[in-house]
Amino acid sequence: MRRHEIRALLMRAPGTNCDAETARAFRDLGVRAEVVHTQRVFRERNLLDYDILVFPGGFSYGDYVRSAAIWAKECEYRIGPDLERFVDEGRPVLGICNGFQLLVEAGFLPGFEGRSRYPEAALANNTTGYQCRWVRVRHLSRGNCALTREVPRDAVLAMPIAHGEGRFLFPRDRQDEYLRRLYENDQLVFRYVKPDGSFADGEAFHNPNGAWHDIAGICNPAGNVLGLMPHPERAYFGWLTPDWTRREKPPEYGDGRLIFESVVRYVERRF
Amino acid sequence: MSRIARSPHPFEHFTIRLEGAGDDELREVAAALGLGLSVEEMRAIRDHYAAVGRDASDVELQTYDQTWSEHCFHKTFKGVIETPEGVIDGLLRTYIRRVVEELGPDWCFSVFEDNAGIVDLDGEHAVAIKVETHNHPSAIEPFGGAATGLGGVIRDVLGVWADPIACMDVLCFGPLDFDYGRLPEGVKHPAYLFRGVVDGIGSYGNSIGIPTVNGATVFDEDYTGNVVVYAGCVGVLRKDRYVREVKPGDYIVLAGGRTGLDGIHGVTFASAELTEESEEVSRPAVQIASPIEEEKIKRAVKRISAGRLGSGITDIGGGGLSCGVCETADRYGLGAEVHLDRVPLKYPDMAPWEIWVSESQERMLLAVPPENLDRVLQIFEDEQVEATVIGRYTEGGDARVYYDGVLVARLDLGALFSPPRVRRATAWRPPERGEPEFPEPSDLGEVLRRLLAAPNVASKERVVRRYDHEVKGQTVVKPLQGWNAGPNDAAVLKPLEDSWRGISISCGVNPRYGKIDPYWMAASAIDEAVRNNVAVGGRRIALLDNFTWGNPEYEDRLGGLVRACRACYDVARAYGTPFISGKDSLYNESPLGPVAPTLLVTALGIVPDVRRAVTMDLKGEGNAVYLVGATRWELGGSEYYRLMGHLGAxxxxxxPAETAASYRRLTSAIDAGLVRACHDLSEGGLGVAAAEMAFTGGLGLELSLSSVPAEGGMRGDLLLFSESNGRLLVEVPRRHRSSFEEAMEGSVYARVGTVTDEPRLRVSGRRGVVVDLPLDELMAAWKTPLGGSA
Incomplete structure (x- = not known):
């Protein structure tokens, strides 16, 4: 598939607020990005016309009940089968922040046995309260995650987070088993690290929210659904990075671009 | 009361016979209806009804009450003031607006006319900006008060068809460690207010997805009884979508949240003093916030604006529908017909007057030509926003308000918008204060450490990180700089996708100076706002004034206000920086006395190419550090004096003329690429600014006090901590030194130091080294008090 033919669908619900900058990133890569209201997608049932599906960041429906819980249930109920088919066909789904919360709430992530009926993980309230700050994450995927293939293994990426509920948790009685499966399936994509590249080990604020095992992002076993708390779209251009003025000339791009580039390349190659 | 009679209708409605009423009776009527109108105003209303020969209705009197409130009409700023130096015919006209009238800049698009001030961005686009206060509600219910304050100012920006892209907040609290035992009845503790206000702003701004990019947090005893919450918003619009052409027959469309009993008499409350009973009496005046509702409205308004489908728009804020409808009609020389029974309510059985004045949040009022109505309503439906036609604009100058087909109010807009002018007198005397005398402390390093930890200097990271300052991906210079999170002077945004042209947003506020002299307080606030903007590379600066003052009916408070306004004219005129919008909040009085006289100045500048923006962190070892501006023996109101237990005089x-010239030269040096870092000197003076630049950049700095251009005979501590205006520290690479010095020719400046790779701040004075501290100690001192992170 050629780049300019690729169509990315950025769904938005009331309260979604990172759609414009996410669309800007895809457009910069030469992809057609369309921001469409979730009600319209429900009405028109045209999900499968698209090659990329993105759930952008925000506070869908005010994040009442739990972050993204309402939107996730609504999506399941209204377009559940379409979503499952989209995923089963290997098309890429990217969930950023609120989008990650949605993918967990809807059972697509971690999705050990395909989509789960109930959430298998949680993005709980931060131990540190709401935080907006730049963090560093290390890329751990050994190649399974199709949406980060352009990111070198073990590379440390700088991106900002901005959320009150992003503390990744598994049920306590299953967390060791689930973690083993994440590693076995190569589903662990990003972990928070310290400036020297070593894992944050829960230390605030390198791990900004208290996430268990410093987990910042995971993918499904098939590697085509990725959810992450940091915002790659806010680290897309060099002038968005926190220390660009320290260079004589600002860098053209930030680390976030690698993720969007991976998504687009994956579609180019596969379809 | 015999003058008030219930109408024979099946809903709550009263007629009020004002004919021949004496002052006592007028007072009784006002009290019975809960009106904040003065006797003079009630007399004017009585005479109006005598002239038209009929009784008044409750809905009508409530409308007068709202429209004539200090909050809505700014009676003090528009009134006549007698001062010992002569009569002032309107403070706003004489001192604030006059700057823009005399300067006549061609880049001002809409000034003091709309909900927000609007200036040019790039010829095709414009920037709208507005700052509001929400002090009284925040004192009663800090979370809701602050959240709705932000919600309201965002709607002001939507109310000029602009897309809101950034928020600002400036908060003033009493000391967080204020002794509970000294709190009077009815006053909430500063720590409680602090938490609530910060959470309220964060909750609203984050949810609606507009970054909070600039602000300040100030602590002072004089805010203990009167918390001050300023919320600001900046938006961008295409000039060809700024539609203001309401015609007779256009529909009045009310969109957004439902109308309820929250926010009844908010403006009356805001125009009175806070008392022990405020909580009980005025709780219903505080509105309830729903940021997601406003997010949906924002999307809808953007689409309606893109199609130029509306002919007018305004937000429903203070005074509710009564102000929104009447002001719109009056602005276009029209009348209006409104049916209150069509207004969607949160619950049944609200009286017509309550529907008419309710300040329930997240509501916009649009004027829509008949041919566009279906499309507008469809857009609102798409965005899941309730929108209702509640009436039409009409020919003629009166507003007719109906409920169930019954005419419940008929308002002559000419009379409504001609309240009697207030006439007040002033008396301001400089407070009798002396300059303190104390020996120079032996360890200035220890003083510096304590200053960095002082509440007004220490890192506000705990507040800043509660707010998303990156959403929308336009924040080029962030409130906190780099990984070490030092304090940037201004935010720089890149609002347009296809252009490098940016805007810079900064502020200035110096409440402690106001206790000594409001004139120099105001002058300093303007200078600080402009200086902060210049530091990042901003120019062509527009200003906003936001006064928070005590009761203007006291002659001393008003006298101080007049002095502050004079400074606004003098300094802004000399700087060539016009005021384009503003707001005043008066009557900030509590059982603890008046609020510290406070002027917040917000500055909006242009950065021609955001890639040339300058941040405050030191960048390179061996670079020279210059101090621009003269240091004087003027520490009255300074943080250093406060630390030593004094206010001073x-x-x-x-x-202004000299300072403006030196800013122009600095801007040309920045444009020539000669400047690597720049930081303004404010609270804590040279010592604090130098420490901040060093630890933020992770580079050492050697400073020599003997090189500081200063008034003769100043001691080391005074040189290091003076807060003289007009000063900045500038880092210049070695190879650009002579070009920089050439660019600054004619200004007071000197090379005062060098960047080193040894992570220490070392300051030498006449006595040898007076400060020699590792950067991590300085940074820890700065970050610890309010809780930051390394």
Missing amino acids: SVPRLD
């Missing part, structure tokens, strides 16, 4: 002054 020698408040910082300003030579």
